[in-house]
Amino acid sequence: MIRLEYRGVTMRFPPANGRDGGVSAVEDVNFRVTDGEVVALIGPSGCGKSTLLNIGSGLYAPTSGQAFVDQDPVVGPNSHVAFMLQKDLLLPWRTIAENVMFGLQIRGQSRRECLQRAHELLHGFNLADFAGHYPHQLSGGMRQRVALARTLAVDPTVLLLDEPFSAVDAQTRIVLQRELAQTLKRARKTALLITHDLLEAVILSDRVLVMSHRPGRIVDEITIDMDHRDDPFLRRNDAKVAGYVSTLMERLDIGHAAITPQPSVQTP
DSSP: OEEEEEEEEEEEEOOSSSSSOOEEEEEEEEEEEETTOEEEEEOSTTSSHHHHHHHHHTSSOOSEEEEEETTEEOOSOOTTEEEEOSSOOOOTTSOHHHHHTHHHHHTTOOHHHHHHHHHHHHHHTTOGGGTTSOGGGSOHHHHHHHHHHHHHHTOOSEEEEESTTTTSOHHHHHHHHHHHHHHHHHHTOEEEEEOSOHHHHHHHOSEEEEEOSSSBOEEEEEEOOOSOTTOHHHHHTOTTHHHHHHHHHHHHTTTSSOOOOOOOOOOO
16 A cells, blocks of 8 residues: 655745745655655755655645645645654653653543553653653653654654654664664554665665755665665675665765756656
8 A cells, every 4th residue: 555655746935035936845756655664765965855754744735746645635734644853852841751642632632541652652662761751851862762652652654754863873873773663663654764874774764765956856766675674783784785875875976976857766
């Protein structure tokens, strides 16, 4: 089943000063993400990656084209999609458990149901002992685990992940990558992941989509043919990893001329 789809999506932002012609962020983007699949999206800074996530979440309406979640057109924020950013955005006046249950409360579930769900998730992330703590009492890595638990609490169909681990140190990042991979596999969640880390893209995903410079288009698609998507520790040791990273560097033309936009790739 197709969980997330972009059909001919173009996004142009109006001019800021009323004099220039505005900015085209993405142009004619087409791709699909199927049930349980994790797809990484990479490309130069400013190529429109975050714009695509905002469109998929319903925060932006595209200038033309359409995004779909569970084959329904995205016309605004909906309960099928959850967003996780590089900043945890935890509410400082709420306890850790109260932060996790926040989305459920907005949806009108009882406090008892919300607390039960929050404690189940915190237990799964080894954070049960910190349920009554406040965000400032936790490390950056622990806060990101809370943010992931909050994202999963509403049981979304699709997770949109915008560089979720870029703000933590390298050692913590490795641990969080594994927790994310195992969680996505166990819960059979579908995810679209933005990252600037090519190794992260390879070890966490089933496919990697490469975008051009602005206006961003999908210029290539790399299928990651490796086992253990649920364990990036094991994937790091796979002999194929270096080849995939090298290929992605070539596709991005790192250190050379900018990518020349090509017709969008329509995935099967």
